[in-house]
Amino acid sequence: MVRDGDTIALEGFTHLIPFSAGHEIIRQGRRNLTLIRMTPDLIYDQLIGAGCASKLVFSWGGNPGVGSLHRLRDAVEQGWPAPLAVEEHAHAGMAVAYAAGAAHLPFGILRGYLGTDLPKYNPNVKFIDCPFTGERLAAVPAIRPDVSVIHAQKADRRGNVLMWGVVGIQKEAILAARRSIVTVEEIVDSLDAPPNAVVLPSWVIGAVAQVKGGAFPSYAQGYYSRNNAFYKQWDPISRERDTFTVWIERHILGTKDFDGFKQSLQEAATHA
Amino acid sequence: MPDLKYTADEMMTIAAARMIRNGAVCFVGIGLPSAAANLARLTHAPEAVLIYESGTIGTKPSVLPLSIGDGELAETADAVVSLPEIFAYWLQGGRVDLGFLGAAQIDRFANINTTVIGDYNKPSTRLPGAGGAPEIAASSKEVLITLRHNQRAFVNKLDFVTSGGHMEGGDSRDRMRLPGKGPTAVITDLGILTPDPITRELTLTSLHPGITAEKVVASTGWPLKVAPQIDTTEPPTETELTVLRDLYARTARAHAGSA
Numbered sequence: 324m325v326r327d328g329d330t331i332a333l334e335g336f337t338h339l340i341p342f343s344a345g346h347e348i349i350r351q352g353r354r355n356l357t358l359i360r361m362t363p364d365l366i367y368d369q370l371i372g373a374g375c376a377s378k379l380v381f382s383w384g385g386n387p388g389v390g391s392l393h394r395l396r397d398a399v400e401q402g403w404p405a406p407l408a409v410e411e412h413a414h415a416g417m418a419v420a421y422a423a424g425a426a427h428l429p430f431g432i433l434r435g436y437l438g439t440d441l442p443k444y445n446p447n448v449k450f451i452d453c454p455f456t457g458e459r460l461a462a463v464p465a466i467r468p469d470v471s472v473i474h475a476q477k478a479d480r481r482g483n484v485l486m487w488g489v490v491g492i493q494k495e496a497i498l499a500a501r502r503s504i505v506t507v508e509e510i511v512d513s514l515d516a517p518p519n520a521v522v523l524p525s526w527v528i529g530a531v532a533q534v535k536g537g538a539f540p541s542y543a544q545g546y547y548s549r550n551n552a553f554y555k556q557w558d559p560i561s562r563e564r565d566t567f568t569v570w571i572e573r574h575i576l577g578t579k580d581f582d583g584f585k586q587s588l589q590e591a592a593t594h595a
Numbered sequence: 596m597p598d599l600k601y602t603a604d605e606m607m608t609i610a611a612a613r614m615i616r617n618g619a620v621c622f623v624g625i626g627l628p629s630a631a632a633n634l635a636r637l638t639h640a641p642e643a644v645l646i647y648e649s650g651t652i653g654t655k656p657s658v659l660p661l662s663i664g665d666g667e668l669a670e671t672a673d674a675v676v677s678l679p680e681i682f683a684y685w686l687q688g689g690r691v692d693l694g695f696l697g698a699a700q701i702d703r704f705a706n707i708n709t710t711v712i713g714d715y716n717k718p719s720t721r722l723p724g725a726g727g728a729p730e731i732a733a734s735s736k737e738v739l740i741t742l743r744h745n746q747r748a749f750v751n752k753l754d755f756v757t758s759g760g761h762m763e764g765g766d767s768r769d770r771m772r773l774p775g776k777g778p779t780a781v782i783t784d785l786g787i788l789t790p791d792p793i794t795r796e797l798t799l800t801s802l803h804p805g806i807t808a809e810k811v812v813a814s815t816g817w818p819l820k821v822a823p824q825i826d827t828t829e830p831p832t833e834t835e836l837t838v839l840r841d842l843y844a845r846t847a848r849a850h851a852g853s854a
Contacts, residue, residue, distance in 0.1 A: 336649055336678060337664025361678070362726075385723030387662030388625065396721045411710075413725040414648060415682035422679040434687040437773050438706075438759020439729040444715050459772060489649045489664045492678045544666050551661045551850045 324502050324529060329469040330357040332421075332500065333366055336491030337387060338544060340366055341474040343537035343581035344506055349373045350576060359468055361417045361492060365540070365557050368392040369575070371407060372567050378408040380466075382417045389554055393561040403564065411445055416463045421492050423465035424499025436461040471500035474538045475523075476545060477514055478507040482525030485514045488544030490521050497523055506534040508546050534581055601831050603784035604743075605839060606803045608634060609831045611695075611741045611782040619692045620644040622731050625663045627741045628695040630842070631782075633659060637838050644673075646691065648727035650681040658849040659842060663726075667849075682727065686734050689774065694735030696728055696758065698742050700750050703796050703817050705740060705760030705778035707732070708753040715755060725757050732758035733773045744783035749815040761795035768795070785811045787828065791820065801826040 325331055325348055333341050345366040348356075357378040358367050365386065370376055372394030384395055398407035412420070419431030432451070442448040442461075449462050473493040475486035484505050486493065497503045505523070510533050516522050525531070536546075540553035560570045574591070578584045601609075611631035615621055617640040623632045629647075633656065636643045644653050649664030653673030660668050669675050676685070685691065698707035699722050709728060713719035732738055738760070742748055760778045762768045768777050777795075781788040787801035798820040799811050804827060812819045831839075 337662045338649075338666070338669070381724070383724050383726035384721075387664075388660075391721070391723075399721050400718060411724055413729045414678065414727045415687070415730040418678040418682050433683065433730075434734065434774065435682075435730045437729070437733045438756070438762060438768070438771055439725065440710075440715075440756045441725060441729065488666065488669045489651065489675060490677050491650070491664070494677065495679060542666050544669060548666050549662065554661065 324504055325351070325353055325356070325470050327353055328355045330359060332359040332466065332468040332471045332496050334360060334471065334473055334491060334493050334496040335538065335541065336362060336489055337364075337549070338489040338491065338542060339474045339486065339493065339538050340364055340541035341472045341506055341537065342366055342539055342541065343534040344472045344474070344504060345370060346575050346581060346584060348375060349571070359466060361414055362387070363392060363395055365392070365554065368394040368557070368561055369571065371395050371398050372404070372561065373571055373575075374404040376407060377405060378410065380410040380412070382412040382414045386554060386557060388551070389558050393558075394567060397564065410447060411441060412448070412463065413439065413441060416448065416461065417466070418492060420463045420466040421495035421499055424467045425495040428465055430462045430464050432460045432462050434460060466499055468496070468500045470502045470504065471496040472504045473497060474506045474534070474543070476508050476543055478505065478510050478531045478533070479514050480510060480512060482528060482531045483514060484523040484525075484528060484531065485516045486521050494521060494523060498527060503527070503529045505531045506537045507531060508535055508537070508543050509533065536585065537581055539585065599831060599833060599836060601836055603803070605831060605836065606828065607741060607743070607782055607784040608839060609835045610787060610803065610828050611739065612638065612835070614739055614780055614782065615640050615643055615693065618642045618644075620646065620690060621693045621695055622646045622648070622686060622691045622735055624696045624728065624731070625660065626697050628697055628739075629659055630839070631741060632695055633842060634835070634839050637842065638835060646681070646685065648681060650676045650678055652676065652681075652685065657845060659846040661850055682730060686727070686730055689734065689736075691731070691735045692737070694731035694738040694775070696731060696738060696740050698740055698748070700748055700753050701740065701742065701781065702750060702753050704762060704764045705781060705790060705797055706753055706756045706762065707740060707758045707760065708755045710755040710757045712754055728758040732760065732777070733775060735775045737776050738778040739780050739782065740778055741782045744785040744811065744814045746814060746816045749817070751817045761790055764795040765793070785814060796820055798822050799825060801828050803828045804830045
């Protein structure tokens with residue numbers, strides 16, 4: 324469903340990051356993607372280092388609690404393995420841009436981007452006067468990805484999807500996209516969702532696939548916790564081009580699927 | 596009281612924690628602010644409401660989160676909301692008393708940089724960027740900033756203003772119509788700086804025990820104003836130190852256990 328040159332969003336704010344789907348995009352060798360994500364995290368560091376991306380739209384690009392995303396930095400600072408254009412926002416701006424995308428509105432407004440240099444470097448941040456009060460407000464164009472990808476806890480057999488915990492921007496990302504993919508921890512007969520739970524009906528989703536543990540090394544509330552140790556290990560793996568290349572060839576390009584990836588990591592740990 | 600041994604970082608975190616009033620609604624950044632806010636909650640401010648930008652409201656983590664959206668934050672929250680909601684209804688809606696931020700660089704008017712060192716298009720160091728900080732700095736009723744004090748961090752001119760403090764000083768923040776009143780204190784490992792009521796320039800108003808004003812001035816990249824009457828920060832109490840160290844020990848155990 325993802326094609327070369329697409330604008331894609333893999334969302335999940337620390338929680339439920341769709342790593343398995345991201346790896347599959349790397350395996351398929353997609354190129355010239357515009358990657359949208361509020362927090363690029365390890366998933367986009369991997370896609371960028373693998374040469375899949377030509378542009379990144381983001382609002383916070385670090386390895387949370389650890390430090391830099393070295394592949395992202397290398398691409399921005401040195402153009403390796405390919406030059407990477409960046410469009411940089413604040414979280415509040417991207418949140419409202421996704422919400423506008425979900426509403427099929429042309430732009431989102433916020434009381435934001437005041438006192439920051441971001442608008443000087445991002446022509447997609449503009450200011451408008453409120454037609455009612457005259458208050459100066461920021462405006463950002465709607466985000467409308469070609470494809471959005473998320474990971475959730477459960478789907479039922481008809482393809483309705485349920486998620487809970489830190490739900491971030493996933494619902495908006497799916498509703499804003501032209502095509503969408505959801506991976507889930509498990510497929511159940513009934514979601515048993517209470518009223519007002521975050522449920523995405525099957526008819527707004529393009530495809531649902533079960534990938535148990537598919538958010539590793541991020542987490543799935545109620546299933547497994549964040550693998551903070553892996554986030555820390557990523558720092559030395561990704562710091563140099565050589566170590567990164569060896570890692571991605573062995574564990575992602577050299578494996579068939581996400582189970583293969585996890586097995587390969589396990590083997591590496593046992594033989595370490 | 597016996598002479599307690601403590602580190603400069605512990606003094607910084609404890610001094611920052613003391614600034615949080617019991618019951619304050621506090622929008623917390625990750626790292627030092629998160630440690631200080633949780634220390635406050637576990638000591639003198641049990642009713643402080645901690646909000647993290649992952650959408651967790653009234654969260655009461657028993658260990659410090661490594662990321663802004665750790666599961667612990669959601670499990671112990673009064674409410675978990677989506678990102679459009681946390682930024683629009685709760686932050687821009689004016690419901691936050693205190694924004695609590697860290698920074699890579701700060702200038703004399705408490706503007707902060709977490710974006711790039713060097714030229715934006717050819718940075719010598721690419722930092723993570725804005726996250727929620729610009730709107731936290733703009734919309735919280737007041738802002739606290741905590742970071743380590745040295746010339747690399749306390750600079751004469753920021754390479755990039757990520758989040759606005761008192762802008763060019765004087766009434767320039769008000770003229771730009773930022774909703775909140777901006778930074779009210781900068782807590783470092785050497786002392787506490789507060790903005791002058793008129794010029795809004797950061798002024799050294801409190802020294803941590805054993806630190807001299809000369810040292811703070813020498814660690815600052817602009818000619819730092821020193822208040823005529825400088826306070827000495829109360830050293831950490833035994834309770835503050837014990838609670839902080841227990842918190843860090845629990846955190847280290849929890850994060851090591853998920854290999």
